[in-house]
Amino acid sequence: MNEPIVKRYKGNPILTKEDIPYKVETVHNAAVVKYEGKYIMLFRSHLDTGRCILGLADSDDGFNFAARPAPFMTPSSDGVFGEYEAYGVEDPRITFLEDAYYITYSAYSKHGVRIGLAKTTDFQSVERVALITQADYRNTVLFPEKINGRYVRLDRPHSDISPWAVWVTFSEDLKYWGDSRVIMKPVTYHWDEMKIGPGAPPIRTDKGWLSIYHGVYPTMDSSVYRLGVALHKLDAPEEIIAVGDRWILTPEDPWELTGYVHNVVFSCAAVPEPDGTVKIYWGGADTVMCAGTAVIDELVDFCLESPRDPMG
Numbered sequence: 353m354n355e356p357i358v359k360r361y362k363g364n365p366i367l368t369k370e371d372i373p374y375k376v377e378t379v380h381n382a383a384v385v386k387y388e389g390k391y392i393m394l395f396r397s398h399l400d401t402g403r404c405i406l407g408l409a410d411s412d413d414g415f416n417f418a419a420r421p422a423p424f425m426t427p428s429s430d431g432v433f434g435e436y437e438a439y440g441v442e443d444p445r446i447t448f449l450e451d452a453y454y455i456t457y458s459a460y461s462k463h464g465v466r467i468g469l470a471k472t473t474d475f476q477s478v479e480r481v482a483l484i485t486q487a488d489y490r491n492t493v494l495f496p497e498k499i500n501g502r503y504v505r506l507d508r509p510h511s512d513i514s515p516w517a518v519w520v521t522f523s524e525d526l527k528y529w530g531d532s533r534v535i536m537k538p539v540t541y542h543w544d545e546m547k548i549g550p551g552a553p554p555i556r557t558d559k560g561w562l563s564i565y566h567g568v569y570p571t572m573d574s575s576v577y578r579l580g581v582a583l584h585k586l587d588a589p590e591e592i593i594a595v596g597d598r599w600i601l602t603p604e605d606p607w608e609l610t611g612y613v614h615n616v617v618f619s620c621a622a623v624p625e626p627d628g629t630v631k632i633y634w635g636g637a638d639t640v641m642c643a644g645t646a647v648i649d650e651l652v653d654f655c656l657e658s659p660r661d662p663m664g
């Protein structure tokens with residue numbers, strides 16, 4: 353049998369609601385970064401109102417996490433953030449950029465879903481920076497460096513006309529964004545045919561920016577969320593070098609097949625390691641957190657060896 357390209361950690365799930373010192377119903381779709389030689393996870397939890405907050409957990413090895421005693425980000429009650437995140441904060445991604453850890457998160461309210469940008473330098477306090485999209489955006493990841501003098505993000509606007517796709521957008525100050533264009537679309541009758549969206553913040557490799565994304569396939573029994581990989585040009589991230597034709601991860605373990613939403617693996621984080629591996633983190637069935645490892649060069653080759661058309 354072929355070895356899977358992503359090797360699941362034997363101790364999955366790595367964090368569940370039983371590990372959290374305050375009452376939550378789920379622990380999933382977390383960001384993970386290295387901070388002062390340790391790993392920090394910013395995880396999403398449903399409360400029993402059905403709305404979401406974000407909590408923190410710490411780890412020495414990237415697999416065994418201990419949750420902190422209190423949540424880290426709950427919906428703001430002030431000003432414009434209070435207005436636009438009243439229904440909850442979800443699906444964070446974290447990118448270290450210049451001098452701070454920047455958090456992009458989905459802000460839900462009666463006006464729809466848009467993306468909030470917050471920052472922290474110490475994971476003790478957090479400062480809201482700006483709401484960086486209008487309504488009907490999710491899954492926004494920042495590249496970890498400026499490219500050609502501009503900050504770059506991938507995002508996923510909603511659309512009634514076209515299957516939801518990955519777009520690129522640029523900024524000079526992280527607050528005001530523009531020059532957007534669509535760069536990657538679902539492929540009809542393919543594992544990602546229904547919609548795709550950015551997953552983990554892109555990782556720099558010699559051959560391009562490696563981006564882990566999610567793809568959704570509709571079935572008679574709701575839809576299946578899986579993970580795939582794409583490679584963007586280093587000095588022109590709006591250009592896709594290759595998208596792997598096949599998925600790299602599909603729901604298989606019981607906690608991925610069954611839960612709050614069944615048949616879901618959904619990633620917001622991948623941490624590259626000095627030995628050339630990457631730790632990939634994903635929510636299982638919108639209920640628990642899981643982890644696995646892959647070799648970065650193998651993921652790059654996976655894109656290059658059997659690519660599909662990026663524009664579907």
Ligand code: BMA
Nearest residue numbers: 381443577613616618635638
């Ligand atoms: C997406 C988002 C994710 C979630 C996934 C599966 O639309 O809501 O947060 O993990 O659906 O339910």
